[in-house]
Amino acid sequence: MKLIYKNYIAEEENGRFNLYKDVTMVATKDSKNHKKGDEYVGTVTIGYGYTFERLLRRMAEDIVGEKDISTLNGYIEEFRCVIDELENVLA
Numbered sequence: 350m351k352l353i354y355k356n357y358i359a360e361e362e363n364g365r366f367n368l369y370k371d372v373t374m375v376a377t378k379d380s381k382n383h384k385k386g387d388e389y390v391g392t393v394t395i396g397y398g399y400t401f402e403r404l405l406r407r408m409a410e411d412i413v414g415e416k417d418i419s420t421l422n423g424y425i426e427e428f429r430c431v432i433d434e435l436e437n438v439l440a
Contacts, residue, residue, distance in 0.1 A: 352439055357408055358392070359399075366404045368395040370411070405435050 352359040356371040374391040376383035383389050399407060409431040418424045 354408065354435065354438055355412075357395075357411075359404055359408075365398045365400065367397045368399060368404060368407060369393065370395055405432060405439070408435060 350361040352361075352366075358369045358371065359366045360369070369392050371390050372393050373388055376385055376387045376389065379385050395411065396407060409428055412431050413424060413428050416427060418427055
């Protein structure tokens, strides 16, 4: 089973999930696929062996961490909103 949410990809393997994220990368040297300085989408491994609950928490931590939140209360509220959104979409 493969779950896709925004730029996150979760693949099930033996009841656990491996989490990946598609990110925009810049080529640092010429290769057969990309010239130096070209932007391309690459896949980064975030982690392996997550339970479904831990997978949701890890994705939410990553999403909230990208936002500029200055207070603990703001972080907690944003985390709660992201968890609710993930549960509605994926569960």
